[in-house]
Amino acid sequence: MLARLLKSLKAVSAPVLMTVLAAFTLAIGYFDYITGTDTTFSAIYLFPIAAAAWSVNLPAAYALSILSSLLWVSGDLEAGARYTSVFVPLWNLAARFALFVFGANMVAALRRLHTDLERRAAERAIKLTEEIGRRERLQRELLRISEREQERVGHDIHDSLCQHLTGTALAAEVLAENLQSSNSPERDNAARVVALVEEGIALGRNLARGLSGVEVSQNGLMAALSDFAVSTSELFNISCRFECPEPLFIEDDTAVHLYRIAQEAVGNAIKHGDAEDVVIRLESSDGGCTLRVIDNGLGLPAKPAEDKGMGFRIMSYRSELIGGNFNVRRRNPKGTEVICTLPIAELVS
Numbered sequence: 001m002l003a004r005l006l007k008s009l010k011a012v013s014a015p016v017l018m019t020v021l022a023a024f025t026l027a028i029g030y031f032d033y034i035t036g037t038d039t040t041f042s043a044i045y046l047f048p049i050a051a052a053a054w055s056v057n058l059p060a061a062y063a064l065s066i067l068s069s070l071l072w073v074s075g076d077l078e079a080g081a082r083y084t085s086v087f088v089p090l091w092n093l094a095a096r097f098a099l100f101v102f103g104a105n106m107v108a109a110l111r112r113l114h115t116d117l118e119r120r121a122a123e124r125a126i127k128l129t130e131e132i133g134r135r136e137r138l139q140r141e142l143l144r145i146s147e148r149e150q151e152r153v154g155h156d157i158h159d160s161l162c163q164h165l166t167g168t169a170l171a172a173e174v175l176a177e178n179l180q181s182s183n184s185p186e187r188d189n190a191a192r193v194v195a196l197v198e199e200g201i202a203l204g205r206n207l208a209r210g211l212s213g214v215e216v217s218q219n220g221l222m223a224a225l226s227d228f229a230v231s232t233s234e235l236f237n238i239s240c241r242f243e244c245p246e247p248l249f250i251e252d253d254t255a256v257h258l259y260r261i262a263q264e265a266v267g268n269a270i271k272h273g274d275a276e277d278v279v280i281r282l283e284s285s286d287g288g289c290t291l292r293v294i295d296n297g298l299g300l301p302a303k304p305a306e307d308k309g310m311g312f313r314i315m316s317y318r319s320e321l322i323g324g325n326f327n328v329r330r331r332n333p334k335g336t337e338v339i340c341t342l343p344i345a346e347l348v349s
Helices: 002-010 014-034 042-055 058-078 087-181 187-211 220-236 252-271 310-321
Strands: 239-243 277-285 288-295 325-330 336-343
Touching: 014 042, 014 058, 042 058, 042 087, 058 087, 087 187, 087 310, 187 220, 220 239, 220 252, 220 277, 252 277, 252 288, 252 310, 252 336, 310 325, 310 336
Parallel strands: 239 277
Antiparallel strands: 277 288, 288 336, 325 336
């Protein structure tokens, strides 16, 4: 309540506030006079003085101190106070004025401390905001570097390894044809080598496609997740499927982050959960869309560790970047469900 009162006083101009405080002081002096000498109003005089010292300045508080001292002494005299010496009322006047000035200076000192504290808090808030912004920029840059490195590795696999395997497959195919023409008993083994190399080429291209960035057109995320589910099924020999009941069009950067979240969640389900059935589901929800990765693996431990690993932190941070809500929960009787809910503002209109 006091804080609201002080805040309201700061909103009033100094001349208006001083007029109000002077009128309040005169009212206190009047009540001091009509109550006689039996009742003292010394403490009440301090209220307008303190308000002037806090909200206006010290000279204004001194002026109210002089007015309060004169009102107090003159009120007592008019009320019939009798003194043994003329110096007694003068002494009382000086004592009251000293008390009021002391109170005004104390309030002014508190005001200076309060202002200094507010200034320091504002400076530290600015520094903290700058530090948070700097860390967020570094985190975004780390993610961009990670994306670029993944794309580079994907391009290297596609342009170098897959091309090398293609040449190897051609050489093995020539060898198989030569063995076939010479009716060699090793011709079947040579054909088997050709088939294995061709499978390696297909797997390498799937890996390169997964490491490369999402080519986002109007349905880029849906197509990328569908291809990722197919390649995951082939690469790890599990059941991985993509479900999307109705078309959802996602913005470019948001689509990339959702795709990476799905990648990380599927990878965790396979590597750490020994999952054999994984569903990637993209669906509309109240006010937006939801990405779910559901598996039948071992699931989260009953008492998960505080540090859930780099993968969880990266998925959570990617979700924060696109304004989503990220959650990981254990399924019954087993399995894990990774959920990223996105507000409708991030969808393509």
